[in-house]
Amino acid sequence: VMCGSAVTLVDEEGLQLANGIKVAARLKVWAAGIRAPVFLASLGNLKTNRINQLEVSETLQTTQDPNIFAFGDCAACPNGHSGTNVPPRAQAAHQQAHFLAQAITRRIEGRPLPSFTYRDYGSLVSLSREGAVGTLMGNLMGSFKVEGWLARMFYISLYRMHQRSLFGTRRVVARMLADVLGRSTEPRLKLH
Numbered sequence: 225v226m227c228g229s230a231v232t233l234v235d236e237e238g239l240q241l242a243n244g245i246k247v248a249a250r251l252k253v254w255a256a257g258i259r260a261p262v263f264l265a266s267l268g269n270l271k272t273n274r275i276n277q278l279e280v281s282e283t284l285q286t287t288q289d290p291n292i293f294a295f296g297d298c299a300a301c302p303n304g305h306s307g308t309n310v311p312p313r314a315q316a317a318h319q320q321a322h323f324l325a326q327a328i329t330r331r332i333e334g335r336p337l338p339s340f341t342y343r344d345y346g347s348l349v350s351l352s353r354e355g356a357v358g359t360l361m362g363n364l365m366g367s368f369k370v371e372g373w374l375a376r377m378f379y380i381s382l383y384r385m386h387q388r389s390l391f392g393t394r395r396v397v398a399r400m401l402a403d404v405l406g407r408s409t410e411p412r413l414k415l416h
């Protein structure tokens with residue numbers, strides 16, 4: 225473990241660190257997190273953080289201009305009183321989209337804006353056909369870990385729910401049938 229060592233270049237031979245050290249590696253795993261698009265940092269006088277996210281308040285209004293709202297990965301929104309920001313996750317973007325659809329209606333009607341509260345429903349990681357692992361959080365049962373076949377079933381149903389909201393029930397059923405038929409010819413590894 226090399227702390228305080230920023231990677232400045234990755235090539236086929238390895239990793240170059242800011243302090244001049246070169247780490248030889250054939251296989252590299254990049255897990256340094258996300259960065260919002262650079263152009264956000266040059267949008268007028270709006271304030272951005274070090275990863276180019278627009279700083280917003282709990283109403284999702286940018287801190288410099290209350291007429292501009294931002295949400296999802298491009299927004300740095302305080303996560304309650306935790307001292308951290310809402311994580312850049314699909315479920316956070318989804319909750320914020322839902323919140324804003326109602327909040328902007330309230331604003332047009334001249335009513336005060338509510339504050340966004342992020343609710344973490346847990347995370348699931350697919351391990352291809354071998355299964356999945358994750359943590360689920362709910363109001364009734366608290367937080368619990370799931371793994372193996374059960375986690376895989378949760379993962380698949382979540383995936384199908386996302387597809388349903390995008391394509392509708394009929395097209396998802398058609399996709400499910402196509403997936404079953406095409407399973408024999410597709411790679412066993414999820415590539416995206």
Ligand SMILES: Cc1cc2nc3c(=O)[nH]c(=O)nc-3n(C[C@H](O)[C@H](O)[C@H](O)COP(=O)(O)OP(=O)(O)OC[C@H]3O[C@@H](n4cnc5c(N)ncnc54)[C@H](O)[C@@H]3O)c2cc1C
Pocket residue numbers: 261295296297298312313314315316317348416
């Ligand atoms: C590999 C990977 C795996 C992930 N896995 C998970 C997961 O398992 N669970 C989870 O909760 N989250 C996961 N995430 C995070 C999740 O994808 C994001 O948090 C979520 O998509 C954010 O939604 P968004 O609408 O803010 O941004 P996006 O979904 O990134 O949408 C932004 C859109 O803006 C478009 N765009 C960008 N620049 C411009 C421009 N200049 N003009 C016009 N359009 C533009 C982009 O093309 C894109 O369509 C993952 C992310 C990655 C990269």
